[in-house]
Amino acid sequence: MLDCLVIGAGPAGLTAAIYLKRLHRDIALIDAGASRAMRIPRTYNYPGFPHGVSGERLLERMREQLGEADGELTADEVTLLARHDDGHFSAQCSRGGEIRARTVLLATGVVDGEPAVDGVDDLRQRGLLRQCPVCDAHEFRGRRMVVIGRGDHGARVARFLHRFSEHLRLMSGPGEGAADARLRVALQEAGVASEEATLQRIECAAGGGVRLHREGHEPVEADVVYAALGTRPRARLAQQLGATLDAMGNVVADAQCRSSVPGLWAAGDVVSALDQLAVAVGHGAIAATSMHNTLPS
Ligand SMILES: Cc1cc2nc3c(=O)[nH]c(=O)nc-3n(C[C@H](O)[C@H](O)[C@H](O)COP(=O)(O)OP(=O)(O)OC[C@H]3O[C@@H](n4cnc5c(N)ncnc54)[C@H](O)[C@@H]3O)c2cc1C
Incomplete structure (x- = not known):
């Protein structure tokens, strides 16, 4: 069984995956390939890039950094997420595979109107x-x-x-x-x-x-x-587990990015917060560290 399953490889999920790999955790990172960041022609408000950077390039660099930490990304979509009596999770993927993990991070983002x-x-x-x-x-x-x-x-x-x-x-x-x-x-x-x-x-x-x-x-x-025209949070998997959502359909998470379901964290745009790259990255770091501290050493 894996330590962590990270669902979504936008800036939030990639940051979490980089952290978790560097904390020597066994993880899977599954991504359906529709990060909002890919739609940023060039961002000028993301710190550290005074002349801007495209969303594609930023994601590419983060994936490269994940590779340096021996992490990898699997292109797939998680269609079903269940939590079992002993607290572990199982996820079904659209290509037929099943993943079992002790903790899950939802970093699934939103869809723009x-x-x-x-x-x-x-x-x-x-x-x-x-x-x-x-x-x-x-x-x-x-x-x-x-x-x-x-x-x-x-x-x-x-x-x-x-x-x-x-x-x-x-x-x-x-x-x-x-x-x-x-x-x-x-x-x-x-x-x-x-x-x-x-x-x-x-x-x-x-x-x-x-x-x-x-x-x-x-x-x-x-x-x-x-x-x-608003956004639609991709919070269906959280809903399947009965996690608390706010009035807009975002996952409600605490300061450690924990949802109301034990073992389930949420980060980035899917959480009720400011939808920004820097926030997604910050959430990813906080969630990963919190997950690591919760797992047996
Ligand atoms: C046009 C545009 C311009 C923007 N410009 C800026 C900017 O200049 N500065 C800034 O700070 N922010 C900007 N943003 C916002 C920024 O893109 C988001 O805040 C950021 O991408 C959120 O990161 P995230 O990781 O939470 O979600 P995303 O980047 O959306 O990543 C979520 C990932 O999860 C995957 N996923 C979803 N469901 C599943 C599933 N069931 N199984 C597997 N994978 C799944 C998706 O395919 C996607 O790849 C902009 C957004 C847009 C649309």
Whole structure:
């Protein structure tokens, strides 16, 4: 039986795996290959890279570091996780294998909400569909921004971005604008144009700009689009074990990254916390050390 099973090899799971291997633990690291970090064209807020680093490159370096510690990553998906009476876990993988481990770390991340219209793939590939204002609003300061948002969350994102650009517009679907009157007034006072309209498609202009086509209106031109449509935590395995989730579906974890299920830790975006690379890495380090200290020496 393994000491630890780490599910997910984004920054959180890879950090935990590096730590656990260097603590001489027998582990398996299973990854389904859909890290959010792969979608970061270049991050400038991750400490230690003054000129930025792409998400792909960061993951590549972490995998290399895991290799240096004699660790390896298995490309697979854990589809079922069970906890047995003696406290150990068994995991079923989509390729048919079963893994047994004394402890499990869930580092499975979240899925981003995106506008469901033509042109989104192109926008994302060009790095012009942004999901994280805390990460990169600074890079787009002063530029023409459109926030495609839903409800109060969309309005909060627009209010946050207003600090970085006055050329800001909030677009919500019909009936999907902010419900909170104070938020609406705050946006109005800040001069943020907000509207409810049906977005039909997004077009990336050859010169680098973006054109958003709305039903019954003239197209809107922008330099960057922020999606503020929420995220969906990949917390199904935690749910299978009856772990406590918060109202947004994130795994609730304590300061040691322990979930409410004994032997089950959680780290990174899937946990109720700030969704950032640095936080995921910090969680991974804390969880791995806590798991190690819990296991027999
Ligand atoms: C466009 C974009 C730009 C961003 N820019 C920045 C930035 O500049 N700075 C910053 O700090 N953050 C940024 N972020 C956020 C950052 O990418 C995340 O906070 C970070 O990747 C979270 O790491 P994680 O390890 O928790 O999850 P992820 O990186 O999402 O990794 C989770 C992994 O778990 C795997 N997995 C899920 N379920 C299973 C399963 N059942 N079995 C096996 N594997 C599974 C997934 O396939 C995935 O590989 C950005 C995000 C996006 C989308």
